[in-house]
Amino acid sequence: GSSRIQHPDFARKVVPAEEAAAVIAPGETVGMSGFTGAGHPKSLPPALARRISDAHAAGQPFQVDLWTGASTAPELDGALAAVDGIARRLPYQSDPVTREKINTGGIDYLDVHLSHVAQLAWEGFLGPLDIAVVEVSGITADGGLVPSSSVGNNKTWLDLADRVVLEVNSWQPAALDGMHDVYYGTALPPHRRPVQLTHPSDRIGVPHLRVDPAKVVAVVETHAPDRNTPFSPPDDTARAIAGHLIEYLEHQVSRGRLPAGLLPLQSGVGNVANAVLSGLQESRFEQLTAYTEVVQDGMLDLLRSGTLTFASATAFSLSPTAIEEFTSNVEEFRDRIVLRPQEISNHPELVRRLGVIAMNGMIEADVYGNVNSTHLMGSRMQNGIGGSGDFARNAFLSAFVSPSTAKGGAISAIVPMVSHVDHTEHDVAVIVTEQGLADLRGLSPRKRAQQVIERCAHPDYRAMLTDYTERALHGAHGRHTPHLLDEALSWHSRFLQTGSMRPV
Ligand code: 0RQ
Numbered sequence: 001g002s003s004r005i006q007h008p009d010f011a012r013k014v015v016p017a018e019e020a021a022a023v024i025a026p027g028e029t030v031g032m033s034g035f036t037g038a039g040h041p042k043s044l045p046p047a048l049a050r051r052i053s054d055a056h057a058a059g060q061p062f063q064v065d066l067w068t069g070a071s072t073a074p075e076l077d078g079a080l081a082a083v084d085g086i087a088r089r090l091p092y093q094s095d096p097v098t099r100e101k102i103n104t105g106g107i108d109y110l111d112v113h114l115s116h117v118a119q120l121a122w123e124g125f126l127g128p129l130d131i132a133v134v135e136v137s138g139i140t141a142d143g144g145l146v147p148s149s150s151v152g153n154n155k156t157w158l159d160l161a162d163r164v165v166l167e168v169n170s171w172q173p174a175a176l177d178g179m180h181d182v183y184y185g186t187a188l189p190p191h192r193r194p195v196q197l198t199h200p201s202d203r204i205g206v207p208h209l210r211v212d213p214a215k216v217v218a219v220v221e222t223h224a225p226d227r228n229t230p231f232s233p234p235d236d237t238a239r240a241i242a243g244h245l246i247e248y249l250e251h252q253v254s255r256g257r258l259p260a261g262l263l264p265l266q267s268g269v270g271n272v273a274n275a276v277l278s279g280l281q282e283s284r285f286e287q288l289t290a291y292t293e294v295v296q297d298g299m300l301d302l303l304r305s306g307t308l309t310f311a312s313a314t315a316f317s318l319s320p321t322a323i324e325e326f327t328s329n330v331e332e333f334r335d336r337i338v339l340r341p342q343e344i345s346n347h348p349e350l351v352r353r354l355g356v357i358a359m360n361g362m363i364e365a366d367v368y369g370n371v372n373s374t375h376l377m378g379s380r381m382q383n384g385i386g387g388s389g390d391f392a393r394n395a396f397l398s399a400f401v402s403p404s405t406a407k408g409g410a411i412s413a414i415v416p417m418v419s420h421v422d423h424t425e426h427d428v429a430v431i432v433t434e435q436g437l438a439d440l441r442g443l444s445p446r447k448r449a450q451q452v453i454e455r456c457a458h459p460d461y462r463a464m465l466t467d468y469t470e471r472a473l474h475g476a477h478g479r480h481t482p483h484l485l486d487e488a489l490s491w492h493s494r495f496l497q498t499g500s501m502r503p504v
Helices: 017-021 044-057 074-082 096-103 114-123 154-160 236-254 271-282 297-305 320-328 330-334 348-354 388-394 445-456 459-475 490-498
Strands: 029-032 064-067 086-090 131-139 145-147 163-169 216-222 265-267 288-291 294-296 308-313 315-317 337-339 357-361 364-366 397-401 430-433 436-439
Touching (some): 017 044, 017 216, 044 074, 064 074, 074 086, 086 096, 114 154, 114 388, 131 154, 131 216, 236 271, 236 430, 265 271, 271 294, 271 297, 271 397, 288 348, 294 308, 297 320, 297 330, 348 388, 364 445, 388 397, 430 445, 436 445, 445 459
Parallel strands (some): 029 064, 029 131, 064 086, 265 288, 265 357, 288 308, 308 337, 357 397
Antiparallel strands (some): 131 145, 430 436
């Protein structure tokens, strides 16, 4: 074994990935590590995909149920989906091949709040977990597992699974050791206790994961990178959205509704989220903190400049350039980033106590403030709800952001009625597009509709939306949330029939 495996019992169990993959039998449930393309196993999954493909070629059925932390990478989700190796998948994915199989009905997909996954598994409701396949960055002399670039559900998988395969990835910086805080205090009700965390930087657990060595059936050594999606600089739309949001936060501070250092920030991933973080870099804010899921490029920049003093998350999601920046300056980041299990990074109790400011992307919002984060045209799964619901419902302030149109203007992201609801009107405080920002707090549905149309809708769709709400006010069964039921989803139907939400 390499120097990353300090314990002789584990070193003796090192085998090639093919051999490790052979311990997984058809029909088993596999819990794998991985969160936003970080910390997933990289060698066993492709080997498992080859086994599955061989079995299928020989006319034998072979599928597994796959649980993870969140999204993984082409060599895991992509490879297993491509060979039709996944029967059931949870909780979040963003892989194009997996997405296609979900939408053609080949994969049963369960879209679960990320903070709920561990308790759902513990409850036993999902069935037994046969095997855990977890990437770690090292094994200590006393058998402790040094977590990798994500923690996710690893604690739960290692505890629950009958058998365990560890992938020790020497590509991960050795300096990750000490950056994790694994909380072992969770229990199912009625034995649950308060989680004693009152500041994003609090440490309430231990730096290493535990595993019963008797359960470890194989150890695989790898040296392979995380997904490392390259970073594209924010476009004008993303910058405009970020500008509105930051101006709004400044205004809230000046009105005394938020402290000068704001409250712990949660930010989704992607172009707009990164633009908000870049915008904060140029703003007057200082002494910021983050209580979020993912540390992305923009957050690393904020930490380096000192605008952000501390970030708590469950995973990294960095570009190749940012990884280099992180590894060559790791000492600078070590005491200012902590990675936790996702049941803690996304814990409703903690999100509420800390007063998190949540900022997440959306597919569409309706004029009354309901938000769809997951489904295109009501039925096609995009990625999943991820952690957005954990944060949105419990945040001090919850914002949803999106360009006002999609597909070159053929789709309005502001619609009469959302085609799927992930976040109800009760969980949405602020909606932001490049057009502007609507603060929906304290407004009745009819007043919300005015704000959303005026501030957020694209000018091409404003008159149509106003026309709808005005006719609904007179034609609806009730005037509280006025809808014309035969028309509410007609924009989506029109898009599916004609390729545009605009009338022909
Ligand atoms: O399609 O790829 O074919 O071009 O949807 O849209 O604009 O690239 O948006 O990457 O910011 O993702 C909600 C999906 C937004 C994301 C969502 C089409 C559009 C494009 C993607 P193409 P964009 P983003 C922390 C928090 C849930 C999880 C979450 C998400 C594709 O933010 O997954 O918040 N959120 N997690 O063209 C039809 C519309 C559309 C539309 C966009 N109204 N109708 N298609 N598209 N709007 C992170 C984690 O939880 C891990």
